[in-house]
Amino acid sequence: TVSGSLCIESIRRQILPEQERRLLALVRSANDSAQDVALYNSRAHGFLPKAPLRKENIIETLAMLWEKRHMFTQPMPPEDPSVSTSSTYDENDKSKEIQEIMQLVTSIDEICTKDEAYLDEQWPLLWQQLHVLKGNIQVIFTAHYQVSLALDSINSFHGQTLPLCFKGRWSNLRSIIISMCCKLKTVPSVTAFGDE
Numbered sequence: 001t002v003s004g005s006l007c008i009e010s011i012r013r014q015i016l017p018e019q020e021r022r023l024l025a026l027v028r029s030a031n032d033s034a035q036d037v038a039l040y041n042s043r044a045h046g047f048l049p050k051a052p053l054r055k056e057n058i059i060e061t062l063a064m065l066w067e068k069r070h071m072f073t074q075p076m077p078p079e080d081p082s083v084s085t086s087s088t089y090d091e092n093d094k095s096k097e098i099q100e101i102m103q104l105v106t107s108i109d110e111i112c113t114k115d116e117a118y119l120d121e122q123w124p125l126l127w128q129q130l131h132v133l134k135g136n137i138q139v140i141f142t143a144h145y146q147v148s149l150a151l152d153s154i155n156s157f158h159g160q161t162l163p164l165c166f167k168g169r170w171s172n173l174r175s176i177i178i179s180m181c182c183k184l185k186t187v188p189s190v191t192a193f194g195d196e
Contacts, residue, residue, distance in 0.1 A: 004029075009043035024066050032138065033155075034148050045069045051135030052128075057097070061139050097140045098181045104133045105174055112167055123162045130154050133177075141180055150176045 008025045015023070027040035030050040040047045046065045053061065108129055111122050119126070134154045141147045153173040157163050 005040050005043040012044075024062075024069055026065065032134075032151070034143070034151070037138075037143070047138070049135040049138045051131045051138070053135055053139070054100070054132075057100075057139075060097070064139070097136065098184060101133065101136050101140070101177065101181060104129055104136070105177060108133075108170065109174070112170055116162075119166060120162045123160075126162075127157065130157055137177070137180075141184075146176055146180050150180065 005027045008027065012020055012023070012025060023045070025044045026046045026048050027044045028048040028050055029036065029040065032047075032049050032051075037047050046069065048061070048065075108126060111119065111126055114122075131154075134151060137147060137150055137154075150173060153169065153176070157166070157169070163169065
């Protein structure tokens with residue numbers, strides 16, 4: 001097999017510097033451990049998870065990655081206070097994405113208020129929602145300890161059946177996610193779910 005990330009690295013080395021500056025080369029892979037993502041980021045400009053991405057968010061996701069790539073490589077012109085500018089995607093205002101994450105959290109919370117038999121029956125839906133949540137986290141947040149912890153926690157749920165102690169483990173993961181979102185921007189209030 002051929003490694004896509006190695007191909008990207010090779011192409012980046014072979015093209016002219018001015019061509020490389022206009023390029024945004026991303027790796028999209030299902031291999032999304034912290035080590036894999038670090039390797040991909042060393043060979044390409046970024047990483048997209050193979051988790052389902054919402055169609056309406058693709059442009060915003062790519063815009064964010066493009067801005068992230070170019071905010072360090074191209075100096076910004078000095079700001080003229082007399083000129084009003086508006087960005088199509090403001091790195092500091094991720095409220096739409098955070099709102100989607102919180103909707104997923106709320107949806108999972110609602111399922112978690114039911115009994116174990118219902119949870120077991122709904123596990124395929126829960127896993128799908130967790131997988132989408134994982135993809136959103138990977139796209140929105142830059143790598144740090146809490147992000148790695150959240151992704152590892154979601155990965156630990158992978159399987160055909162409901163994991164043991166799911167409600168308690170979800171509660172811990174939920175706290176991490178809410179903390180991450182709060183650090184970016186104030187999030188809508190979310191009520192905690194309780195074990196029955």
